[in-house]
Amino acid sequence: MRECVIIGRPNSGKTMFALNFAGYLGAKNVDITFRTYDGLTTCRHFSLAEAKRELCGMTLHKTRFLQSIVLNMAVGKTAVNFKLTDTCGVSEQIHNDEEIRKGMAQTIGLLRSADFIIHIIDLSLVNKDFISSKISIDHEFYNYGVVRNAYVLLGNKFDLVSAKDNLPRLAAAFPKAHVIPVSALYCRGFKEVKACVARNI
Ligand SMILES: Nc1nc2c(ncn2[C@@H]2O[C@H](COP(=O)(O)OP(=O)(O)OP(=O)(O)O)[C@@H](O)[C@H]2O)c(=O)[nH]1
Ligand SMILES: [Mg+2]
Known part of the structure; x- marks a missing residue:
């Protein structure tokens, strides 16, 4: 898969x-497999509402290790199963919490074996400073992704007023990427993401 x-x-x-x-593709409930850096694997069943309540949040590093869901999508006349894996967020700094350092290493480790990379950037933060820094972690992900040629860049939080004007900046900063503006919160832009995923599974 x-x-x-x-x-x-x-x-x-x-x-x-x-x-x-997952909800956009028709899932009402999800079985999430959690994989820690040390290889411990557990699985939990959630309704989508429960999962969002428990697993999303404003706290930085809410997600600390791999969380995978198996989803199904029609590609042409065939139904294809694929794994969608959420990861620990990566930043430039060496984090003082060992669990988070290991989580970031786990994310980077998975990049090599992943078949398709979905890179998400918060569009509301794409300001002038962001554009002028050419060595951020987002640039590292972008450079790796375009070489792999199985990569899409999502400009997220497009629903926020502060994000709208930043889309041209994002496209200019990452000219070789296929950029899709989305709102993960309101499921906007998902049709284009689905088409892109369908070509790569
Ligand atoms: N307005 C808006 N808020 C969003 C959107 N997507 C996510 N958020 C909010 O942003 C915050 C972080 O969302 P998460 O999905 O937990 O972010 P994450 O990248 O998984 O974060 P970590 O697990 O900490 O790395 C939450 O408060 C979400 O409600 C969006 O499209 N629009
Ligand atoms: Mg998370």
């Missing part, structure tokens, strides 16, 4: 995207 991995900074909306995209 092919695996799509969702990466990005903490709080960019990765978990919200994973859960609402």
